[in-house]
Amino acid sequence: MRTIPALLVTIGLAASLTGCAASGAGTAASDCATPGAASRAVSASGAFGKEPKVSVPAGLTTTGTQVSVLRSGEGRQVEAGTPVVLDYTLVDGATGKAVQSSGYTGPSEPIVAGAAKSGPLGKAVECAHVGDRLAVAIPKSSLTQGGATGSESRRSDDAVVLVIDVERAFDSRATGTPQLAGDGMPAVVLAPSGQPGITIPSWSAPANDQQHLLRKGSGAELTERDTVVLKYTAVSWPQGGGTSTVLSSNWSDGDGPLTLPLAKGQLADGVRDAIVDHHVGDQVLAVVHQQSGPAVYVIDIVGRIAG
Numbered sequence: 001m002r003t004i005p006a007l008l009v010t011i012g013l014a015a016s017l018t019g020c021a022a023s024g025a026g027t028a029a030s031d032c033a034t035p036g037a038a039s040r041a042v043s044a045s046g047a048f049g050k051e052p053k054v055s056v057p058a059g060l061t062t063t064g065t066q067v068s069v070l071r072s073g074e075g076r077q078v079e080a081g082t083p084v085v086l087d088y089t090l091v092d093g094a095t096g097k098a099v100q101s102s103g104y105t106g107p108s109e110p111i112v113a114g115a116a117k118s119g120p121l122g123k124a125v126e127c128a129h130v131g132d133r134l135a136v137a138i139p140k141s142s143l144t145q146g147g148a149t150g151s152e153s154r155r156s157d158d159a160v161v162l163v164i165d166v167e168r169a170f171d172s173r174a175t176g177t178p179q180l181a182g183d184g185m186p187a188v189v190l191a192p193s194g195q196p197g198i199t200i201p202s203w204s205a206p207a208n209d210q211q212h213l214l215r216k217g218s219g220a221e222l223t224e225r226d227t228v229v230l231k232y233t234a235v236s237w238p239q240g241g242g243t244s245t246v247l248s249s250n251w252s253d254g255d256g257p258l259t260l261p262l263a264k265g266q267l268a269d270g271v272r273d274a275i276v277d278h279h280v281g282d283q284v285l286a287v288v289h290q291q292s293g294p295a296v297y298v299i300d301i302v303g304r305i306a307g
Helices: 116-125 269-273
Strands: 043-045 053-055 066-071 083-092 097-101 133-139 157-169 187-190 196-199 210-216 227-236 246-249 258-261 283-290 293-305
Touching (some): 043 133, 116 133, 196 227
Antiparallel strands (some): 043 053, 066 133, 083 097, 083 157, 133 157
């Protein structure tokens, strides 16, 4: 699994190029970046999904972030919160020279459209479709070392250019058919975003690991050769009536979906057993015994990257 590299400070930008995007459940048309003279000045040749030859006129400037579609895809539309697999080439608009690319070799970890951690990559792909090749022009002055300035400058400034291939997108939550609650298991309620809330019962946890299917998906079945894309929340199941605490959750930590290999030894056995042989679209409630005590996981299986 290839990680999208941090965008380097090669052309005087923050290493993460963190933008001022905000995460959410959907994307209004007014939130979508629009084309402009700078993004229209960018061209790219070569096959989709392969590193392109990018042409950018030296001395390119932009007023605000601009996005043009160089190649239109026919896949699903990307909304804020959608996990997206992409490749990109980064060009210094001042010189017109390419300074970095994502590598274009094998599948990469998804980024989350609209998430602050995904920076301008995440913001640019909002409203795009899978299969699109995008030309994105970003003003340097909207970025500072360590993060965004807060509000984007509307004056003309040197452009940073990204050519992005939007290769794949996953659901932002489990979309399977709801199933009946499990006897003796914790209760789970979902926020409108899909984030689970878990209520631990007053009795003690079962002596052995247990699983219950909360939603039944119809996607591909996962094997130990695959890499899973998932969202989860884990809480403690205290013994003797103590107060449950949230152990970890990628719904709230800003990191977005996890991509995890399912080969033996890569995950705790109880967690791995709650994923292998399930399907994309499943939501699984699992009680897993750990060194610190029993824990309850709600796992949304949103994607599969075949091994």
